[in-house]
Amino acid sequence: LDSAQQRQWRSLARGTALLLEALGRDLEAGTGLSLSEYEVLVRLSETPDRSMRMSSLADQLVHSRSRLTHTVRRMEDQGLVSRCSTEGDRRGVNCTLTDAGYERLVAAAPVHVASVRRRLVDVISAEQMAVLGEAFEVIGDEITADPSR
Amino acid sequence: LDSAQQRQWRSLARGTALLLEALGRDLEAGTGLSLSEYEVLVRLSETPDRSMRMSSLADQLVHSRSRLTHTVRRMEDQGLVSRCSTEGDRRGVNCTLTDAGYERLVAAAPVHVASVRRRLVDVISAEQMAVLGEAFEVIGDEITADPSR
DNA sequence: AAAGATTGATGCCTCAATCTTG
DNA sequence: CAAGATTGAGGCATCAATCTTT
Numbered sequence: 001l002d003s004a005q006q007r008q009w010r011s012l013a014r015g016t017a018l019l020l021e022a023l024g025r026d027l028e029a030g031t032g033l034s035l036s037e038y039e040v041l042v043r044l045s046e047t048p049d050r051s052m053r054m055s056s057l058a059d060q061l062v063h064s065r066s067r068l069t070h071t072v073r074r075m076e077d078q079g080l081v082s083r084c085s086t087e088g089d090r091r092g093v094n095c096t097l098t099d100a101g102y103e104r105l106v107a108a109a110p111v112h113v114a115s116v117r118r119r120l121v122d123v124i125s126a127e128q129m130a131v132l133g134e135a136f137e138v139i140g141d142e143i144t145a146d147p148s149r
Numbered sequence: 150l151d152s153a154q155q156r157q158w159r160s161l162a163r164g165t166a167l168l169l170e171a172l173g174r175d176l177e178a179g180t181g182l183s184l185s186e187y188e189v190l191v192r193l194s195e196t197p198d199r200s201m202r203m204s205s206l207a208d209q210l211v212h213s214r215s216r217l218t219h220t221v222r223r224m225e226d227q228g229l230v231s232r233c234s235t236e237g238d239r240r241g242v243n244c245t246l247t248d249a250g251y252e253r254l255v256a257a258a259p260v261h262v263a264s265v266r267r268r269l270v271d272v273i274s275a276e277q278m279a280v281l282g283e284a285f286e287v288i289g290d291e292i293t294a295d296p297s298r
Numbered sequence: 299a300a301a302g303a304t305t306g307a308t309g310c311c312t313c314a315a316t317c318t319t320g
Numbered sequence: 321c322a323a324g325a326t327t328g329a330g331g332c333a334t335c336a337a338t339c340t341t342t
Contacts, residue, residue, distance in 0.1 A: 015285025133157025136164025
């Protein structure tokens with residue numbers, strides 16, 4: 001890494017750490033939800049029947065199956081989601097958004113969006129934002145494509 | 150957020166999560182060090198006397214003082230650093246890189262640099278990398294400047 | 299044996315409380 | 321009381337082991 005790359009890499013490392021922390025704090029303070037929980041709610045809300053298999057959910061969120069199980073277990077205790085085994089393949093488990101979970105998401109979404117604007121979108125130019133989107137798409141694809149992961 | 154912004158934000162969120170995870174895994178697998186530990190070693194190695202106050206270290210790393218204390222405590226158990234109270238202000242604590250810690254860093258650095266290249270620098274263009282650096286510098290500055298943090 | 303999911307142990311992070319020095 | 325740092329408790333993530341179904 002040359003000195004320019006080194007500076008860029010440090011800014012990136014610092015910036016992403018701060019951004020994640022700030023978004024997590026904003027959400028937690030405004031809604032009582034963690035980022036992980038919020039993301040689960042979002043994904044479930046985007047399906048026609050507001051439910052999804054645990055394995056699909058884990059893949060979309062880039063969480064390990066174990067991590068997702070723990071998170072969903074806690075969310076189930078809070079009444080935000082419910083689980084039942086899937087039809088057809090009895091190995092699978094379906095995770096479904098409850099009405100209470102949906103209400104919670106509806107209340108939380110504007111808080112989170114405002115936070116993303118304030119911390120990210122409003123801070124950089126639209127051109128920069130476009131480059132970030134493209135670059136991280138490639139970065140993510142490269143990592144997921146990697147057999148050694 | 151319009152639909153373009155939404156896509157960009159999702160790519161960014163997913164990409165940063167995957168990148169952090171991959172870099173952590175690469176480092177852990179190749180050196181036995183966590184990213185947090187590695188960063189502590191790096192910062193200490195960059196000072197003339199290979200030592201730094203706990204509070205300065207915490208600020209540079211964007212870690213809470215508490216988190217840094219725990220991390221340094223574990224590193225001290227491994228013999229990578231040592232602590233002693235500072236001259237002049239007896240409230241302060243100086244954290245110093247041991248010879249063993251320095252050796253460990255020297256061995257780990259090439260592994261980490263190769264990982265950063267493979268996962269990030271070699272995957273996007275120099276222009277994209279430059280934009281990432283600038284953008285995240287602004288993002289980070291904005292968050293640290295925020296009184297409500 | 300492989301896929302889907304869960305469990306429990308361990309480790310790290312966060313938060314609030316505490317201690318010491320200025 | 322404020323600043324620097326530490327402590328312990330509780331929460332979440334990770335890892336390996338386990339269970340069930342295919």
